Amino acid sequence: MKIGIDRIAFATSNQFVDMAELAHARHEDPNKYLIGIGQKKMAVIPPTQDIVTLAASAAKKVLGPEERDHLGMIMFATESAVDNSKSAAAPLIRLLDLDPHVRVAELKQACYTGTAGLQLAKGQIALHPEQVVLVIAADIARYGLDTPGEPTQGGGAVAMTVRVNPRILALEDDAAVVTKDIMDFWRPFGCDAAFVDGKYSTEVYLDFLADTFAHYQKMNGRTLDDFAALLFHLPFTKLGLKGLRQLIADADPKVGARLAQQFEAAREYGSQVGNLYTGSLYLSLISLLENSTTLRAGDRIGLYSYGSGAEGEFYSGILQPGFAAQFTTKPTGQALASRKQVSVPEYEKLYDAAVHGPAECVLNADDDPADFVFTGVHNHIRQYEHREN
Ligand code: COA
Numbered sequence: 001m002k003i004g005i006d007r008i009a010f011a012t013s014n015q016f017v018d019m020a021e022l023a024h025a026r027h028e029d030p031n032k033y034l035i036g037i038g039q040k041k042m043a044v045i046p047p048t049q050d051i052v053t054l055a056a057s058a059a060k061k062v063l064g065p066e067e068r069d070h071l072g073m074i075m076f077a078t079e080s081a082v083d084n085s086k087s088a089a090a091p092l093i094r095l096l097d098l099d100p101h102v103r104v105a106e107l108k109q110a111c112y113t114g115t116a117g118l119q120l121a122k123g124q125i126a127l128h129p130e131q132v133v134l135v136i137a138a139d140i141a142r143y144g145l146d147t148p149g150e151p152t153q154g155g156g157a158v159a160m161t162v163r164v165n166p167r168i169l170a171l172e173d174d175a176a177v178v179t180k181d182i183m184d185f186w187r188p189f190g191c192d193a194a195f196v197d198g199k200y201s202t203e204v205y206l207d208f209l210a211d212t213f214a215h216y217q218k219m220n221g222r223t224l225d226d227f228a229a230l231l232f233h234l235p236f237t238k239l240g241l242k243g244l245r246q247l248i249a250d251a252d253p254k255v256g257a258r259l260a261q262q263f264e265a266a267r268e269y270g271s272q273v274g275n276l277y278t279g280s281l282y283l284s285l286i287s288l289l290e291n292s293t294t295l296r297a298g299d300r301i302g303l304y305s306y307g308s309g310a311e312g313e314f315y316s317g318i319l320q321p322g323f324a325a326q327f328t329t330k331p332t333g334q335a336l337a338s339r340k341q342v343s344v345p346e347y348e349k350l351y352d353a354a355v356h357g358p359a360e361c362v363l364n365a366d367d368d369p370a371d372f373v374f375t376g377v378h379n380h381i382r383q384y385e386h387r388e389n
Contacts, residue, residue, distance in 0.1 A: 003125045004166035004317055005118070006132070009061035010286055010332045011054050012156030012273055014369055016041040016339050017347040019151060025344040026146060033151045038237035038267065042274040044342055045155040047353040048365040051078050051138040052088050052384060053372040056095045058159035059134060060371065061331075063096065067161050072131030073124050074104040075117035077278040079187070079307075080139045081106060082382060089136070095372055095386050110185060111233055112307025113137070114158065114278040115315075121162035122171050133162045139277035141235075142193045145348055149196050152236040154274020158282040168289070168323045169301065175315035176215035178208055185308030192356040201308055202239060208312030209243050209304055216314045224251045227316070228299035229262035229292065231284045233306040235275045237267040240284070243304060265291035272336050281305050289327045297321040 019039050020030035033039055045054075055076065063071070076089035089104035107113035107120075114137030121133035138157035143149025184201035187194045209232075217223070224247065232240030244263050248256035269287035270280060281303060289295070297319050305313045342350070355361055359380045365373035375383045 001126065001129060002165055002170040002320075003122045004162065004170040004320070005160050005168045006163045006166040007062040007067070007161045007326065008158065008168060008282065008286055009058050010156060010158050010269075010279070010283055010335075011057035011061070012043045012276070012336075013045045013049055014339050015044045015046070015342045016272070017044050017342055017344060021344055022151060022347075026150070036238060037151050038241060039151055039271055039274060041272045042151070043154045043156060044347045044350055045140050045354075046350050046368055047355050048363050048368040048373045048375065049155075049370060050082055050374050050382075051080050051140065051157065052082060052091050052095070052382070053370060053374050054155065054157035055088065055136045055138040055159065056092055056372040056386070057370055058138070058157040059092060059096060059136060062159045062161050063098075063134070067132045067134075068098065070130060070132040070163075071098060071102050072128055072133060073121065074102060074134045074136065075120055076104065076106045077113035077117045077135070077137040078106060078139055079108060079110050079113075079277050080142075081108070084189075088138070091384055095384055109311050110307030110309045111235065111277040111280060112305055112311045112313065114282055115303070115305035115313050118160070118162060118171065119175065125162055125164060129164045131163070135160045135162060137276070137279035137282055139279060141275035141277055142351075142354075143196065144193045145351055148198055149194070152275050154276055156273055156276040156279060156283065158276070158279035158286070160282065167320055168326065169285070169317035170320055171317045172315065174216065174220045175313055176212045176219060177311070177313045178211050178215070179311040182308070182310040184310060192354070196308075202242070204308070204310050205233070205239060205306050205312075206243060206246055208306055208310060209246065209314070212304065212312045212314035213247060224248065224259065225255050226300055227259065227302045228295055228319075229266065229288055230259055230302045230304070231266050231281060231288060232304045234267060234270040234280045234284050235277075237271045240267055240270075262288060262292055262294075269332060269336060286327075286332050289323065290330045290333050295319060295324075297323060
């Protein structure tokens with residue numbers, strides 16, 4: 001039975017800051033951000049958006065009547081939770097007007113759990129082939145103004161439906177996983193920005209890639225030539241490039257050149273959005289499918305998922321006939337191209353206005369064109385609205 005990703009969509013805010021402008025403001029050479037880190041633009045998330053509203057916007061795009069009729073489970077992957085108890089999936093039932101007879105849960109292991117959600121969805125569908133599972137990976141990456149991590153912020157949500165006979169990517173039963181107790185990135189209770197040891201995090205990311213890929217090869221007997229493209233978790237796109245270079249260092253130059261060409265297509269949208277933690281690997285999948293011109297049905301795609309703390313997984317999927325139909329109009333590329341640019345002072349103001357913790361506040365969402373908005377907090381309860389724009 002083939003099980004995998006049937007539909008996929010992305011949502012972020014309607015505004016970005018230019019990385020060359022941010023570099024000038026921080027007295028850095030723009031090429032450090034553009035080339036050294038690999039980022040051209042960074043999504044600026046207004047206070048009226050959070051993981052719930054971003055997730056609702058992405059999920060609305062993949063839930064047609066058929067998906068709604070068969071929805072059995074929602075797995076919500078995030079490391080920017082808005083509540084210590086309640087899953088961010090629960091408000092989606094009301095906001096998206098879903099049948100409430102559905103199992104929901106929120107998953108946490110840094111940037112890794114979009115992949116955990118997909119693998120759990122695969123198990124659920126194996127037991128209940130009539131169902132559809134919605135997997136959401138939504139985050140807002142915050143490190144703080146004028147910190148080394150600042151140019152690797154961003155935010156957004158990827159929504160995917162998983163079912164039998166998927167139209168995009170059938171997941172293979174071949175995952176290699178590694179988990180160790182490591183402190184490369186963490187966010188203690190009460191902190192709205194993450195602590196990160198960026199250099200150490202890079203080392204662990206690359207070590208786990210070597211470990212999981214070697215384990216994957218041992219289990220499955222495949223070589224780099226078996227992959228049409230390799231995708232990486234992209235907290236900043238230069239890190240994926242480091243991963244690719246590590247894997248292809250001793251490869252046949254023709255294979256290396258092919259994988260390097262596909263990587264450029266796969267990193268385009270990440271370079272225009274920034275980090276979205278759990279969703280970064282899956283935004284890279286969208287970027288590959290919208291921007292590569294050489295992929296064919298039957299091609300194998302390798303995916304490297306990483307979450308600090310730390311967990312890594314390498315697995316693969318096979319592109320399905322007709323996969324290109326959902327991407328020919330480049331819906332994500334068009335949405336990214338229509339965003340408006342904000343200045344560095346405007347971005348800083350929006351960063352400081354983010355709401356963390358007050359029992360009461362009212363937010364004016366008149367300037368936010370999104371269908372789903374966060375309008376404030378009343379009696380410690382977050383207030384969400386679904387507006388038809
Ligand atoms: N032109 C081109 N490249 C330049 C440059 C210039 N003018 N100036 C610097 N660079 C390069 C550096 O050589 C370096 O490249 P390398 O990593 O290939 O050596 C890169 O730009 C970054 O420079 P660096 O001095 O290391 O930057 P930094 O100390 O400000 O930190 C990060 C960069 C990525 C470590 C930091 O942004 C961070 O911690 N981000 C968060 C990391 C993260 O998300 N971790 C968790 C997820 S896995």
